[in-house]
Amino acid sequence: MIETQDAARRVQLDATTTQRPNNQDNVVLQVRDLRVHYSTPSGDVIAVNGITFDVYQGELIGLVGESGCGKTTAAMALLRLVQPPGRILDGQVVINGTDLLSLNEQELRQVRWRELALIPQGAMNSLNPVMRIKNQIADGIETHEGKQPPAALKERILKLLTMVGLPGRVYNMYPHELSGGMKQRVCIAMAIALNPSLIIADEPTSALDVIVQRIVAQTLLDVKKRLGVSMILIGHDMGLLAQLVDRIAVMYAGNIVEIAPVKEIFAEPLHPYTQLLIASIPSVKERKPLVITGGLTHDLRNPPPGCIFQLRCPYVMDICRQVTPPLRELRPNHYVACHLYEQE
Amino acid sequence: MATITAEQSDLEKKGIDLNRWDSPWLNPKFVIGAFMILLVVLIEIIGPVFWDVSMANTASAPLNLPPVWAEVTPGFGFGQPDLAHPLGTESNGRDMLALLIAATPRSLRVGLIAAGIGMTVGIILGFTAGFLGGWVDNLIRILSDAFITIPALAVLIVISAFVRQITIENMALLLALFAWPGPTRLIRAQVLSMREHGYVRMARLSGASSLDIMFKEMMPNLLPYLAASFTGNVSINILAATSLEALGLGPTRVPTLGMTIFYAIRAAAILRGMWWWWGFPILMLTVIFVGLFLMTVGLDEIANPRLRGAQAQ
């Protein structure tokens, strides 16, 4: 922890506050059996194989998995942004009572950004290089809410910038004058501009330096706390997620294999894949022998029958090769899809 | 270790042929275009077998015969359509069908030679400029840019007016004078961007010489671009050649489509309603141009991201 003697801005955060209500009244997003396939000449690639999860109000849920596991596809599917050759086959995505998958284009545009916002991968590189920051944020607001009186709009944008910890002079700057972390925070500001109920952030810190990553991460936490907005954070850095999120959902090859509160999942990972993931994280706190694991083992066009993890699981049994284990709530708020626990 | 084996044999077991050279080259536009050009080439080979090509010379047939199916307009002094000359004849006594068989491949050949020379020069200069950089690059770039701004047709007209004996070959050489800047710029641009590629660095680290890198590492990846540029160039050169010929600046000893048009214009074929004289050459030129165009577009599609490693996971 670093103390400062100057009048540098301090952001007081309480990173341990997490309200995780369990009752159904506080569910912001309900995803049921979402399926996304990609058509290829040699058959459909099953990118998302029927995932089911809830996001409660005010919580930050992390979606973690290796590359190719389908997490970005799932995020895109929630907003119906899947492009051909991908298509959403089935499922329900209910936000504040409305099933997004049943809306038409017009209605969907109302919901997008107002209820549900997205910070896509590489967002900071997608800022328009010839527009000032103020115009880009104003654009986003006015597209959804119509023309705004200039003075009120300016104040609103300045407030947004303050909320993400950016100095006021960013208002007039161009993207190339900002560093990576600042650009990413502008993207966060754009996402919260319309006060959505849920923000999906896809790898928001992946291209950033370590210290900047921390600042952006803490900005996300700050925003969550002040606005009470829920978030889905997609990433592959378990260390970062350990610091940020309330719950973690682990994805493997298009399936969710475990969902649990973050402390529980690190203290006692139940699914063999989660165990493998956690064991292979290097840390700066202790030096231990490296655990070697493999990569994706099967062709996504033709998953093996039964459990999706069977080819890599150290505990595989006969039943795993025949029956797909359902995602079951083993302990309060702790879901696992594994036959090891099916006997209970 | 076992898990990695599983991945490989899984894919092989399903007999999925992952050789990617199969599908992209079967681009429909490319295939149709290539087919059309092939027809033209076949005309040269097969045509003389079935038809007497010597009838393309002057005074080898009755004058001014319309094609067999045409209605004879009275008062123009045309003869009666004759099956011996199915596409008609023109004022100099040439049989149109023989003319087409003799002339069409020649027009294609002019373009091929000119574009071939242009591409070769372009490859040499383009690679040199892109790879070496510095003042060599600047020099080549200035030269090629200057040449592009010169109005080629005007200069060619002037030069041809001074050349004694124009043949297909020296016409092609003349055209090549202006055919090299385009490919040079294209290749230079590609080389500049490829120079920074990871595999070029890797090749250098593996001890490859500059020539090795240029021709063994970069060139193969440039082939589709080069092919597209080549077919485009052939088109342009045929057009330039035909333009010169239509002005009367083409070879007189051998039949070409452009010269035929020239004779037709000179003999007022349009006014006289002898549409078969200038119509058929234009038709053949269209076939050539459309064929080349389809090939170019098809090759463009083949060259673009589909092949460029975008199939990585």
Add this chain to the structure above:
Amino acid sequence: MSQPLLEIRDATKVYGGGFFQSSHQVVALQNFNLTIPAKPAKLTTIAGESGSGKTTLANAVLGFIGLTSGQILFQGHDIAGLDRQQVLAYRRQVQAVFQDPYAVYNPFYRVKHIFDLVIRNFKLAQKKQEARDMIEEALQVVGMRGEEVLEKYPHQLSGGQRQRMMVARAYLLKPSLIVADEPCSMVDASLRAMLLDIMMRLRDEYNISFLYITHDLSTAYQVGDEIYLLYQGAVAETGDTVKVIENPKHPYVQALIDSVPVPDPTQKWGTDIVLPDEEELRIQVDSGCRFYPRCPYRMDRCLVKQPPLYHIDGADHRAACYLYDDRPYDGDLSAP
């Protein structure tokens, strides 16, 4: 005492500048010193964030760029101004593994092309069978089998496989030094451990030293023997990896290590973070310590001259910060 394997003396690289553009100068590397002994094989980590100069350093060691001043000596010989034969001999001893496992393969050829190039240019084998055996052995070291992968095209292999093949290729030459420029950053977390394990085995069993360049302190902590932490072209702290990371002394390194997310939800980041005013506008100071604009402990003297590397714990742990100016430092003539 035998000659060090690699010695970098006062290496400086400045981009831009020249007489007419001094305001656009970028000092990528400044007075950088490093020594890797010939024996035993060591894994030296160069750690830093973007703009720290680590990529410049890698390129300089590999001979892709020249230095503005200073020397790089390999086994006593300066690597500047070598002719083609000498460069080839140098490349035989110093190889590399790069960050992007996709870009380093020529998409036109099957993957065995990378091995063929090496064998042909360095004349490693006379007959085809000999070459095949060498390749097979190299692949075995990284845990792959030739018959499964050699005939494939790059896009048919996974990122992890491609990266491992690159290591096999580097190993093929039995070099003395491999420069690994962020080899793990584009590879899945689950495969990182495998790559690092291969590197450590190459060091222990085949005596190949590594120059491991990374921004990921966690992996550096797990595998490195010695570490150099760069900040904007200058060394901030250096020494034995465990000592430096467990007990950082330079304010930048302290902030850095503090910011690495610990994969343990019970050990959260501290609740106070500081946002220095000019934090991210990439200020380049013309003289003095480069960390001055962001340093919570800055003093006036920090602006005057770049601090030397003070010995925190003998030569085993050194930091470039005036906070420790009561200790001896490198080049200190008054030290006993």
